[in-house]
Structure formats: structure tokens, C-alpha cells
Amino acid sequence: xxxxxxxxxxxxxxxxxxxxxxxxxxxxxxxxxxxxxxxxxxxxxxxxxxxxxxxxxxxxxxxxxxxxxxxxxx
Numbered sequence: 749x750x751x752x753x754x755x756x757x758x759x760x761x762x763x764x765x766x767x768x769x770x771x772x773x774x775x776x777x778x779x780x781x782x783x784x785x786x787x788x789x790x791x792x793x794x795x796x797x798x799x800x801x802x803x804x805x806x807x808x809x810x811x812x813x814x815x816x817x818x819x820x821x822x
Contacts, residue, residue, distance in 0.1 A: 751800050753822035755787065755815050762789050764816045767809050771795075777803050784822070796821075 755765055769786040772778050778798040785796040808821055815821060 750805055751802065752820045753784070753796070753799060754820050755817050756796070757817040758787075758789055758794055759791075762817060764814050765789050765794075767811055767813050767815060767821065768793060769811055770807060772798075772804055774804050774806055777801075 758765065765787040767785055768788045770784070771786065772782065772784045778784060779801045780798055782798045783795045784798050784804070787794050787796055804822060806822065809815055
């Protein structure tokens, strides 16, 4: 069963983030806790980690995309 990964809210006022880099790509196997992407707010950059082990089936946004918080990105 697929596990969706959503863009977290990284501060009280953050409404959207930029996906700056996909560390893992479609088809790659990840372990829980692996870094899957780097995301950027207006103030800093964060590493987004895999919540569970599995295979990345699809990424829904390209690098550089501005994505609203709580949106599924995987």
C-alpha cells in the first residue's frame, strides 16, 4: 500500500515551500528516515525524510516548484 508524503508546515506563518532538490527519485528504494528532498521556506532550508521504508512511486512536483503546505508531494 502506498504511503502519501505531504509537505509539512515548518512554522506558524509558512504557507508554502519550494522543493529545491529531490534527493531520491522515482523508482528508488528508501528506508524510513532517509532524506528524500530538500525544501526551502523564505528563511531556511530543511531536509524532508521518508516516514516509512519503500519505493518512491511518483513525485508530484518538479524541483523549483512552489507548493502549499499539507499538499501531497509523493
